[in-house]
Amino acid sequence: MKSRYPLQEKRWLLGLAVVGLIVLGFFLSTVGRSSETAYLCPSTLGIRTRKEFNYDPAPIQTRAILHYATSRVVPQQSVAEIKISLDVIKSLGRPCNFLIFGLGHDSLMWASFNPGGTTVFLEEDPKWVHSILKDAPGLRAHTVRYRTQLRDANTLLTSYRSEATCSPATAYLRGNQACKLALENLPNEVYETEWDMIMIDAPKGYFAEAPGRMSAVFSAAVMARNRKEVGVTHVFLHDVDRKVEKVYAEEFLCKKNLVNGAGRLWHFQIPPSNDTVSSSFC
Secondary structure (H helix, E strand, C coil), X not given: CCCCCHHHHHHHHHHHHHHHHHHHHHHHHHHHCCCCCEECCCCCCCCEECCCCCCCCHHHHHHHHHHHHHCCCCCCCXXXXXXXXXXXXXXXXXXXXXXXXXXXXXXXXXXHHCCCCEEEEEECCHHHHHHHHHHCXXXXXXXXXXXXXXXXXXXXXXXXXXXXXXXXXXXXXXXCCCCCXXXXXXXXXXXXXXXXXXXXXXXXXXXXXXXXXXHHHHHHHHHHXXXXXXXXXXXXXXXXXXXXXHHHHHHHHCHHXXXXXXXXXXXXXXXXXXXXXXXXXX
């Protein structure tokens, strides 16, 4: 028999699946706590044990399970899309540094996947930050001011090549006002942290006056290329079915770095770059 309430059932099933993923993460991290293996976390300068990290997954993951089990609101991404990021977190095998463009109903879930690590959210709307933090006060979120508008996406894509501070060989972010694609006014911790994972699911990019995700994609590429630690930076871009996200991904994140995808999500692995002469990100 066809359900009279297909939308409600779909949301309920998605919420149940998210709870299942969180429970799985809880189980894996709890099992891992019995290990005495040392971990090198990019946010530290030396080798520290899981105990030294105070790696206790219970508080954040328990809150997340309770939240999604009792809420009608579900994450924006599908289970298949969420699983791509979760698999990377599990593969790292340690608390990591996770930067997320966007704050929303899925934020508690992302933080619960990374207990003991550093998960930071960047959001454009101060009122929305206040609204989300009322229900999840433990999340680390910062308000970001964007200098771009979606209507300028094509112009920015062609003009950045003539600005030296946008060049892949010399690009930087903090204080870089000359490069309009650079996020020059982020909190210091964003610039001073080596990010293992960067999720781009904001800012808004579906009307002309919206900031668009041009500067988020560019800045993520610069962070990844300027990485000093060993290893790649995992960059996840959502809504790649939209023209601007797709074009900017191909320009700055590069098809050669695309390693996985599901639904509207692409996963890139971007290595550090010591190239001081290249005129192209790809």
